Amino acid sequence: MNLEQARQNMVEQQIRTWEVLDQEVLDLLLTIRREDFVPPASVKLAFAETSIPLGNGAAMLTPALEAKFVQALQLRKSDKVLEVGTGSGFMAALLGARSDHVYTVEIEPALAAKARENLQRECADNVTVIEGDGAQGWPAQAPYDAIVLSGSVAQIPEALLEQLKVGGRLLAVVGDAPLMQARLVTCLADGQFQSVNLFETSIPRLRNVPERGKFYF
Numbered sequence: 001m002n003l004e005q006a007r008q009n010m011v012e013q014q015i016r017t018w019e020v021l022d023q024e025v026l027d028l029l030l031t032i033r034r035e036d037f038v039p040p041a042s043v044k045l046a047f048a049e050t051s052i053p054l055g056n057g058a059a060m061l062t063p064a065l066e067a068k069f070v071q072a073l074q075l076r077k078s079d080k081v082l083e084v085g086t087g088s089g090f091m092a093a094l095l096g097a098r099s100d101h102v103y104t105v106e107i108e109p110a111l112a113a114k115a116r117e118n119l120q121r122e123c124a125d126n127v128t129v130i131e132g133d134g135a136q137g138w139p140a141q142a143p144y145d146a147i148v149l150s151g152s153v154a155q156i157p158e159a160l161l162e163q164l165k166v167g168g169r170l171l172a173v174v175g176d177a178p179l180m181q182a183r184l185v186t187c188l189a190d191g192q193f194q195s196v197n198l199f200e201t202s203i204p205r206l207r208n209v210p211e212r213g214k215f216y217f
Helices: 003-018 023-031 040-045 063-073 090-097 109-121
Strands: 052-055 058-060 080-084 101-106 127-131 144-149 164-176 179-189 192-201
Touching: 003 023, 003 063, 023 063, 023 090, 040 052, 052 109, 063 090, 063 144, 063 164, 063 179, 063 192, 080 090, 090 101, 090 109, 090 127, 090 144, 101 109, 109 127
Parallel strands: 080 101, 080 144, 101 127, 144 164
Antiparallel strands: 052 058, 164 179, 179 192
């Protein structure tokens, strides 16, 4: 398998055609080796437009979704970012390449350990992997310039919105399968937010976030 050709095809045939036109984002997908973040048995699927199982009920998002998320956040090199759901660490590597520091929280210990190993190999020194439950955010490092959820939610937890700086952006996939909305929320002022639905998609649920209208005791 010609990995470099497959990588180029992924960018030109999948990502660019899905309205990812930010050249810096496209360059990241050409530079950061996605195949190093997938399980060894799935290397041949590293550049396919498919979700790749990681074990423990987790999966990598498709390359086009990852690129759309990074483009939508419009990160600056001075930004502090929170990612909820580390998975393999690939999204964190993309985010880290465009920001000052990324705090990424993974609930599964085995995935957190593997992501940490992947990121160290990538020399992503500005990414901190935290083993824990980030469904309600990670207040210890708040506030953040950007927050991204790697799993879907029925509705965005208030605790996450409260951890945004004024001017900060939060990206989440919101709603119920089969059709959910990728939603970008911007904090305009303390307690004031603007939401824009960007596109329809569907991804697995984030763990430990209550469904709409359900109560947990």
